[in-house]
Amino acid sequence: MEKNKLIIYAEDVKSLRDMAGDFFKELLPDYDIELYEDGTSLDGRLEKDVKNVGIVLTDNEMPGINGNEIIKRYSRKEGFENIPFILIYAGAEDIGEEALRNGASAYFIKPVSYVDIAKVVERILGGSKK
Numbered sequence: 001m002e003k004n005k006l007i008i009y010a011e012d013v014k015s016l017r018d019m020a021g022d023f024f025k026e027l028l029p030d031y032d033i034e035l036y037e038d039g040t041s042l043d044g045r046l047e048k049d050v051k052n053v054g055i056v057l058t059d060n061e062m063p064g065i066n067g068n069e070i071i072k073r074y075s076r077k078e079g080f081e082n083i084p085f086i087l088i089y090a091g092a093e094d095i096g097e098e099a100l101r102n103g104a105s106a107y108f109i110k111p112v113s114y115v116d117i118a119k120v121v122e123r124i125l126g127g128s129k130k
Contacts (some may be wrong), residue, residue: 006052007031007121010042010070011088012062020057023114028121040064046074053083054125057117060089060099068099075103084124088112 007024011017014037021035031054036042039062046056056074058067065073071085084105089095096107106120 005031006034006054008034008036008042008045008053008056010036010039010056010058010062010067012038012059020114024118024121027115027118031121031125038063039066039070042070043073046070046080050079050083055121056083056085057088057121058085060087060091060095068095068102071099071104072102086117086120086124088117 007028009017009020009024011020017035017037021033024031024033034045036045039058041064042056042058043065056070058070060067067087067089071087074080074083075085085099085103087096087099087104087107088110089107090110093109096104096109099107105124108117108120
């Protein structure tokens with residue numbers, strides 16, 4: 001796999017995770033997609049080799065570590081300098097603002113259009129982290 005061609009997405013609601021995976025495969029065909037069902041599995045994946053990871057998309061409220069904590073833990077960690085994080089969640093605007101303070105490149109409040117997310121992912125991956 002080509003460097004930075006992997007999109008990681010964590011969402012605990014199976015129907016949303018499956019739908020997002022299908023949309024991203026269609027809308028972002030040049031990228032591989034890895035789907036995770038909770039914060040613990042996402043955390044474990046990020047502890048492994050991330051050299052091919054282009055971007056991390058994560059829900060906030062999910063079993064295990066939440067998305068904002070993932071962003072806080074990894075966005076400024078050595079080896080993650082060029083990996084952008086996007087929070088996709090249901091809730092108040094201040095959760096997204098916290099994600100930005102924690103190092104996220106962007107956030108989306110559910111319900112959200114996967115087309116809009118794909119456009120932002122393409123823009124970010126075509127440019128730089130911020």
